[in-house]
Amino acid sequence: MRALTAVALACGLAALAPQAMAQRPVALVEDVSNGVKGVDVLDYVTEGQTIALAAGQKVVLSYLGSCRRETVTGGTLTVGAQQSQVNGGQVSSEAFQCDRAALRLAAAQAGQSGAAAIRVAPPAIPGVLPNPELTIRSIMPVLKLSSPVAVTIERMDKQGAPMQVAAGERVIDLSKRNLKLEKGGLYRIVAGEKTLVVKVHNDARGEPGAVADRLVIL
Numbered sequence: 001m002r003a004l005t006a007v008a009l010a011c012g013l014a015a016l017a018p019q020a021m022a023q024r025p026v027a028l029v030e031d032v033s034n035g036v037k038g039v040d041v042l043d044y045v046t047e048g049q050t051i052a053l054a055a056g057q058k059v060v061l062s063y064l065g066s067c068r069r070e071t072v073t074g075g076t077l078t079v080g081a082q083q084s085q086v087n088g089g090q091v092s093s094e095a096f097q098c099d100r101a102a103l104r105l106a107a108a109q110a111g112q113s114g115a116a117a118i119r120v121a122p123p124a125i126p127g128v129l130p131n132p133e134l135t136i137r138s139i140m141p142v143l144k145l146s147s148p149v150a151v152t153i154e155r156m157d158k159q160g161a162p163m164q165v166a167a168g169e170r171v172i173d174l175s176k177r178n179l180k181l182e183k184g185g186l187y188r189i190v191a192g193e194k195t196l197v198v199k200v201h202n203d204a205r206g207e208p209g210a211v212a213d214r215l216v217i218l
Helices: 002-022 100-116
Strands: 025-032 044-046 050-063 068-078 085-087 090-095 134-138 142-144 151-155 163-165 171-173 186-191 194-205 215-217
Touching: 025 100, 100 134
Parallel strands: 134 194, 142 215
Antiparallel strands: 025 044, 025 050, 050 068, 068 085, 068 090, 142 171, 151 163, 151 186, 186 194
16 A cells, blocks of 8 residues: 555656646746736746737747747747747847856746745844845846835845835836945845845846846845
């Protein structure tokens, strides 16, 4: 009986493994036309996901594993592991500079932080720094908010005046607001009742770079 149970468990895990792999983010939606169903700007998409585009509608995907940016116009797009399959539409692509491992890690962390951020900020403990929930490799992140609320970015590992970003947009690109974080810094980002502790990598880039590894979801 135990042998049969072990075999059944192994078979179940084997069946679940491909599904778990398929659920890993493989690309980021950098832009999408109004009216396209199922995806939004700065959503992650998974392998096998399909996107239907009417004539003239476009979607721009940045693939995390191949550093390939695609612009697809019209037709039906099926997300692949490294690039899209497009039926009935047009696709153009270009390579962009990126760290593949860092992009995948950022995507995994963003998914976790997006869930973790849906909580009220815990009270700070004097003299104790919290562990970062997300590490970014750019000093100018892009913030994706669930609602257009005001944002406060507070340095935690040293004293300094917090950055204040007025309410009004759900997507905030710090590079477009001339706001920069510091390499190696630890920050608390507060958007309404949501909070996230972010670490800026010591080797973070000084230029904006790809949106895919600058994304912070709140």
